[in-house]
Amino acid sequence: MQQALAIPALLPPPPRHPVVGAQKDIRYYGTTATGVLNSPDSTGMPFWSINPYIGCAFGCTYCYARYAHRFAVVRSADGDAAAAGDLEELPPWLAFERRIFVKRNAAQVLRRTLQGKHKSSGAVQRAEPIVLGTATDPYQPAERHFRVTRELLEVLAEARRLRLVIITKSPLITRDLPVLARIAQRSRLTIHLSLITLDRELARRVEPRAPTPEARLRALRRLAAAGLDVGVNIMPVLPGITDRPDALAALVRAVADAGASHVNACALRLRTTSRRRYLPWLDLEFPELTARYQRAYGQGHQITDRYREGLRQFLKAACRKAGIRYGSPEERAFEGRGGAGHGSAGHAGEEPADRRAGQAWDSPPPLPSSPRVLPIVAEGGGTYTIPAPPVPPIARDPQIALGL
Numbered sequence: 001m002q003q004a005l006a007i008p009a010l011l012p013p014p015p016r017h018p019v020v021g022a023q024k025d026i027r028y029y030g031t032t033a034t035g036v037l038n039s040p041d042s043t044g045m046p047f048w049s050i051n052p053y054i055g056c057a058f059g060c061t062y063c064y065a066r067y068a069h070r071f072a073v074v075r076s077a078d079g080d081a082a083a084a085g086d087l088e089e090l091p092p093w094l095a096f097e098r099r100i101f102v103k104r105n106a107a108q109v110l111r112r113t114l115q116g117k118h119k120s121s122g123a124v125q126r127a128e129p130i131v132l133g134t135a136t137d138p139y140q141p142a143e144r145h146f147r148v149t150r151e152l153l154e155v156l157a158e159a160r161r162l163r164l165v166i167i168t169k170s171p172l173i174t175r176d177l178p179v180l181a182r183i184a185q186r187s188r189l190t191i192h193l194s195l196i197t198l199d200r201e202l203a204r205r206v207e208p209r210a211p212t213p214e215a216r217l218r219a220l221r222r223l224a225a226a227g228l229d230v231g232v233n234i235m236p237v238l239p240g241i242t243d244r245p246d247a248l249a250a251l252v253r254a255v256a257d258a259g260a261s262h263v264n265a266c267a268l269r270l271r272t273t274s275r276r277r278y279l280p281w282l283d284l285e286f287p288e289l290t291a292r293y294q295r296a297y298g299q300g301h302q303i304t305d306r307y308r309e310g311l312r313q314f315l316k317a318a319c320r321k322a323g324i325r326y327g328s329p330e331e332r333a334f335e336g337r338g339g340a341g342h343g344s345a346g347h348a349g350e351e352p353a354d355r356r357a358g359q360a361w362d363s364p365p366p367l368p369s370s371p372r373v374l375p376i377v378a379e380g381g382g383t384y385t386i387p388a389p390p391v392p393p394i395a396r397d398p399q400i401a402l403g404l
């Protein structure tokens with residue numbers, strides 16, 4: 001008599017997004033990417049981009065890549081009840097930091113893309129800029145274990161005449177010095193380290209899980225000493241928080257001393273998804289600034305032209321004094337088209353125009369006449385008229401467990 005066969009249909013299907021790791025309150029899911037080189041058309045950014053992960057454990061309060069997670073997750077978890085259920089546990093802005101998707105096959109997909117006839121391989125041959133890390137930090141803690149970025153770099157090192165930019169906050173990038181050096185021999189490579197303040201305690205409040213400013217400066221020194229082109233993104237400058245002229249000038253001097261070739265900068269932009277994270281945080285940590293932000297961002301996602309121009313002039317002068325360039329060639333090329341900043345100007349591109357932006361603040365209350373809340377603009381191209389607010393003690397949000 002023939003033996004009965006097992007009936008596979010009765011077994012539950014394997015999860016499409018298996019949990020591949022956990023780290024305290026962060027859960028990592030494996031995902032299979034179908035494409036990794038995102039075209040300018042698909043992102044609205046003036047360059048090609050690659051993101052090895054979806055989500056970012058560094059959890060910067062101002063990060064507006066959060067909106068990208070929402071879309072990526074809906075697409076990625078589609079049909080995977082387990083992953084979708086896990087994601088629903090958290091509000092989208094928090095899922096961005098705690099539910100991270102690992103594109104485990106990214107390097108194979110990239111290799112196939114570069115070898116294929118797809119339009120992206122043509123773009124690479126034409127040396128159009130590619131930015132690694134626009135909607136996630138490619139060297140966030142997951143990278144230590146999963147090494148997706150490292151594998152991608154190995155593929156990119158096989159190509160020639162690329163224009164590659166890597167954006168990160170993490171000193172983990174120095175692990176990959178040998179492969180970065182190989183890329184720099186065959187292609188134009190620029191590394192953008194993101195650093196918005198030298199103040200360790202302030203950095204911890206604004207970017208709760210990102211590496212300390214000292215660690216980033218050490219990484220900068222090592223990368224520059226290895227002969228790589230490294231710039232620093234002061235992005236975003238947070239009005240009233242990180243824009244003290246003496247602090248910005250000291251930051252420019254410190255990065256110049258550490259070997260940065262240039263500085264890029266831009267002021268905070270606040271679209272809907274980042275408002276949801278940033279403004280409650282501001283209320284908690286800097287309540288005395290709430291009215292000023294209502295005024296500054298009440299009608300749109302950008303602070304005034306006057307502030308932005310004042311900031312630009314100030315930093316240009318600070319860079320001149322420190323003997324480094326203001327603006328990388330890439331940044332100049334992107335200027336006015338979204339920028340290439342990490343976490344602000346072009347991180348994940350512009351959030352699609354959002355007609356709701358500003359609605360909650362439609363009628364900002366008139367500002368009190370106290371000098372503390374008057375201008376947060378640079379006067380005459382560099383002199384700020386108010387001191388930064390006093391830094392209150394850290395108020396911890398019980399929802400946000402700090403420190404890995």
Ligand code: SF4
Binds near residue numbers: 062344
């Ligand atoms: S700004 Fe960059 S490092 Fe910070 S959470 Fe967003 S993606 Fe991560």
